[in-house]
Amino acid sequence: xxxxxxEKPAAAALSLYVETYGxxxxxxxxxxxxxxxxxxxxxxxxxxxQAGVILLNTCAIREKAHExxxxxxxxxxxxxxxxxxxxxxxxxxxxxxxxxxxxxxxLPVDFMLGPDxxxxxxxxIQNIRSGAEAGISITQLSRSETxxxxxxxxxxxxxxxxxxxxxxxxxxxxxxxxxxxGRERSRSVESIVSEVNDLVESAGVKEVTLxxxxxxxxxxxxxxFVDLIRSILRETSIERIRFTSPHPHDxxxxxxxxxxxxxxxxxxxxxxxxSGSSAVLERMxxxxxxxxxxxxxxxxxxxxxxxxxSTDIIVGFCGESEAEFEExxxxxxxxxxDMAFMFRYSERELTYARKNLPDDVAEPVKLQRLERLxxxxxxxxxxxxxxxxGKSYAVLVEGRSRRSALELMSRTASNKVVIFPVPEGESPExxxxxxxEVVITGSSAATLxxxxxxxxxxxxx
Ligand code: SF4
Numbered sequence: 001x002x003x004x005x006x007e008k009p010a011a012a013a014l015s016l017y018v019e020t021y022g023x024x025x026x027x028x029x030x031x032x033x034x035x036x037x038x039x040x041x042x043x044x045x046x047x048x049x050q051a052g053v054i055l056l057n058t059c060a061i062r063e064k065a066h067e068x069x070x071x072x073x074x075x076x077x078x079x080x081x082x083x084x085x086x087x088x089x090x091x092x093x094x095x096x097x098x099x100x101x102x103x104x105x106x107l108p109v110d111f112m113l114g115p116d117x118x119x120x121x122x123x124x125i126q127n128i129r130s131g132a133e134a135g136i137s138i139t140q141l142s143r144s145e146t147x148x149x150x151x152x153x154x155x156x157x158x159x160x161x162x163x164x165x166x167x168x169x170x171x172x173x174x175x176x177x178x179x180x181x182g183r184e185r186s187r188s189v190e191s192i193v194s195e196v197n198d199l200v201e202s203a204g205v206k207e208v209t210l211x212x213x214x215x216x217x218x219x220x221x222x223x224x225f226v227d228l229i230r231s232i233l234r235e236t237s238i239e240r241i242r243f244t245s246p247h248p249h250d251x252x253x254x255x256x257x258x259x260x261x262x263x264x265x266x267x268x269x270x271x272x273x274x275s276g277s278s279a280v281l282e283r284m285x286x287x288x289x290x291x292x293x294x295x296x297x298x299x300x301x302x303x304x305x306x307x308x309x310s311t312d313i314i315v316g317f318c319g320e321s322e323a324e325f326e327e328x329x330x331x332x333x334x335x336x337x338d339m340a341f342m343f344r345y346s347e348r349e350l351t352y353a354r355k356n357l358p359d360d361v362a363e364p365v366k367l368q369r370l371e372r373l374x375x376x377x378x379x380x381x382x383x384x385x386x387x388x389x390g391k392s393y394a395v396l397v398e399g400r401s402r403r404s405a406l407e408l409m410s411r412t413a414s415n416k417v418v419i420f421p422v423p424e425g426e427s428p429e430x431x432x433x434x435x436x437e438v439v440i441t442g443s444s445a446a447t448l449x450x451x452x453x454x455x456x457x458x459x460x461x
Contacts, residue, residue, distance in 0.1 A: 016042040017051035021068065022059025025211050026092055028163045030057045031152025033091065033118050040122045048076060053087045053125060058094035060176050060348065069094055073107040080108040087128050089113065093180035096139045097349055103135050114139035115181050141182035148191040151198055157399055158206040158433030160199045164192050164228065165212035170247060173285045173352040174317065174345065177213055186220045189231050196236045206396060206433050207240035216246040216255070226254045233264055239435070240396060240413065244270045248296055249287040256303040268308035268415035269300060276331030277324035280317055283357060290331060297335055308414030310339040315373055316366030317345045318357035325369050332376055338384055338416070340377045344370045378445045385416070385443035392439045392453055393418065397431045410436070420450040
């Protein structure tokens with residue numbers, strides 16, 4: 001393609017500001033967008049005031065996501081008034097969800113592109129600038145687009161994300177993802193391995209998190225998710241591999257065998273529960289029962305000692321009775337998660353639940369159930385972390401502690417955050433991306449504190 005603005009562009013016209021809402025997959029997609037426009041000569045700038053092109057990469061999953069973006073667009077209107085040449089685009093799930101409706105709201109938006117249409121960005125920006133088109137909305141879902149040829153390098157210190165598949169075929173009744181991100185499709189193993197190698201060799205990355213809405217549905221030319229992990233372990237020198245999220249209904253035991261055998265494959269699973277009641281799970285269209293879930297969890301823990309387990313739970317889903325909610329509480333007591341993301345249900349456009357199931361649990365009841373659940377989980381997290389005091393772990397340093405410049409923030413393979421003092425004679429910068437062995441000396445519900453034993457690989461006494 002002819003480079004955009006090949007004839008002497010003003011610097012401001014090629015300055016790009018991208019703001020990301022929502023999940024890690026959206027962070028990754030913003031990296032893709034920067035890659036696509038980087039090829040056309042765009043450079044990222046830190047504020048919208050400096051940018052010729054402003055993009056909001058949006059999310060439709062969380063409550064109030066839409067209002068947040070509407071408010072942000074209203075706040076950006078003055079930039080367009082000051083410089084009408086500024087191009088503002090809305091990307092991602094909300095663009096997919098709202099389509100042309102967003103133009104009717106009087107907001108300063110020139111175009112909208114859904115998650116499968118980012119390759120159109122250069123053409124769309126050019127057409128808006130030339131006046132050839134206005135109010136462009138492209139929200140075509142694709143069955144094949146994986147952006148496999150782009151390596152966006154979504155790096156934060158020594159950590160990086162790599163999207164391995166896009167979309168979801170599960171159609172859980174509360175979830176908008178299959179409608180905004182389309183059907184499941186996986187990248188080639190080769191392109192993922194090559195991206196991980198590039199991250200290790202060119203960006204010094206030590207840990208990758210493989211992303212997908214349902215990673216255990218990964219399939220590429222007869223290869224499964226476990227084959228992908230084996231290839232990454234075999235063909236790259238990445239020190240740690242994580243993944244998120246699998247679906248409990250098709251979780252392969254082979255994956256846990258590999259996790260148990262391979263220290264570079266981190267011993268942590270985020271296993272979304274959503275509800276502890278089989279009847280609610282059925283209304284949610286989750287394809288597993290309470291008993292199936294608990295059986296899977298027991299198998300996992302038997303296979304991988306010291307496994308970290310986190311989850312997602314929704315309270316107050318359509319028709320949830322007190323007894324059904326109490327089944328969630330009792331499952332949480334039994335499962336003893338290390339951590340949980342807990343939400344109260346709110347309807348999403350387009351979903352089966354929105355169209356067919358009344359959102360009939362009163363808001364105060366939802367809030368009260370959420371508080372009760374958080375209380376139980378916080379007690380469990382506290383107790384589980386307290387049990388770790390006195391034990392030793394290898395931890396990867398991710399950054400400085402937020403509270404003290406003299407302390408480091410690190411993580412165990414099981415995904416526990418450990419804060420420990422900068423080792424004597426070392427600077428914090430020199431510790432980034434290194435693995436140390438620490439002994440746990442204190443704990444809270446969210447964090448562990450530790451003391452250095454020795455750098456991993458150093459002579460042991
Ligand atoms: S598995 Fe269910 S909750 Fe997860 S993305 Fe797919 S439809 Fe949504």
